[in-house]
Amino acid sequence: DADVTQTPRNRITxxxxxxxxxxxQTKGHDRMYWYRQDPGLGLQLIxxxxxxxxxxxxxxxxxxxxSRQAQAKFSLSLESAIPNQTALYxxxxxxxxAGYNEQFFGPGTRLTVL
Amino acid sequence: xxxxTQPDIHITVSEGASLELRCNYSYGATPYxxxxxxxxxxxxxxxxxxxxxxxxVQGIKGFEAEFKRSQSSFNxxxxxxxxxxxxxxxxxxxxRGQNFVFGPGTRLSVLP
Numbered sequence: 001d002a003d004v005t006q007t008p009r010n011r012i013t014x015x016x017x018x019x020x021x022x023x024x025q026t027k028g029h030d031r032m033y034w035y036r037q038d039p040g041l042g043l044q045l046i047x048x049x050x051x052x053x054x055x056x057x058x059x060x061x062x063x064x065x066x067s068r069q070a071q072a073k074f075s076l077s078l079e080s081a082i083p084n085q086t087a088l089y090x091x092x093x094x095x096x097x098a099g100y101n102e103q104f105f106g107p108g109t110r111l112t113v114l
Numbered sequence: 115x116x117x118x119t120q121p122d123i124h125i126t127v128s129e130g131a132s133l134e135l136r137c138n139y140s141y142g143a144t145p146y147x148x149x150x151x152x153x154x155x156x157x158x159x160x161x162x163x164x165x166x167x168x169x170x171v172q173g174i175k176g177f178e179a180e181f182k183r184s185q186s187s188f189n190x191x192x193x194x195x196x197x198x199x200x201x202x203x204x205x206x207x208x209x210r211g212q213n214f215v216f217g218p219g220t221r222l223s224v225l226p
Contacts (some may be wrong), residue, residue: 004157033213040123042204042216043158058213090157102148103214105157 003027004106006091012112019078021109023091030096032074033103034058034066037088046089049074050096081113116141118207118217126223127195135190135220137205147188148206148214149179158204164188175199200224 004025013019023032031050035043045058047066055066063085067075078085088110092103117140127133139145146165150158162173169181179190188205205217 040218042118042218043214044216045213048213092158102146102160102163104160105150107157 002107004091004093004104006106006109008109009107010110012114013081014114015082017081019081019111021076021089023074023106025072025093027093027104029093030071031094032068033092034074034076035090035092036060037090043090046076083113086111086113116207116212116215118205118215120205120217120220122220124221124223126225128225129197130194133192133195133222135203137188137190137217138186139188139207140186141207141209143209146208147181148208149173149177149190150204150206152202152204154201161190195224197224197226
C-alpha cells in the first residue's frame with residue numbers, strides 16, 4: 001500500500017467551480033506539503049503545514065487554500081478554478097524529527113480546468 | 115534566496131552509454147541535496163541524498179552523485195543507462211528548517 005495517497009488522480013472541471021484535492025499519509029509524518037508542477041518549471045510550493053495547527057503559504061498560494069484535518073490528512077482547495085490552474089499537483093510529507101527534510105511524494109493529481 | 119538550476123532541459127543517450135545530469139545550486143549555508151526521478155504518470159521517487167560526509171553518494175538503481183562545494187554542483191551519474199531510466203530528473207536543495215527548492219528538471223530519453 002502506498003504511504004502517501006492522493007484523490008482524485010485525475011479531475012476535469014470548469015472555470016469557476018470549487019475543487020478539493022485530498023492527501024492522506026500513513027508514514028506518521030508531521031509535515032505535509034502541496035506542490036504544483038508545470039512543464040519546465042519544476043515543482044512550486046503552494047502551502048505547507050508543520051503540524052495540525054500550523055499552515056503556511058508557499059511561493060504560489062494565491063487562488064488556493066488548504067485544510068489540515070488531522071496529522072494524516074491535508075486537503076488543497078481551489079475556491080474558483082481558472083484555466084491557468086491546470087497542472088499536476090503533488091502532496092508530500094516529511095518528518096520534523098529528522099534533522100533534514102527528505103520528502104516523500106504522492107502519485108499526483110492531474111487537474112484540468114476548462 | 116536558494117535556487118537550483120539544471121542546465122539541460124532534455125538529454126538523449128543510447129542504452130548502455132554513460133550519463134551525467136548537471137545540477138547547480140545557490141545557497142548561503144551548507145545545503146542538503148537531493149535527486150528525485152519522475153517516471154511517466156508517476157510521483158517523485160528519491161534517488162539519493164547528500165547531507166554531510168563523503169561527497170560521493172550512492173543511490174538506488176545504480177545512480178551516484180558527487181557534491182562539489184567549490185563548484186556549487188551536485189551532478190548525477192550512471193555508468194550504463196538502461197531503457198527504463200527514461201524519465202524526468204529533478205535536483206532539489208533544502209536545509210534544516212527550510213523548505214525544498216526544486217530545479218526545473220531534465221528529461222532523459224534513451225535510444226535503443
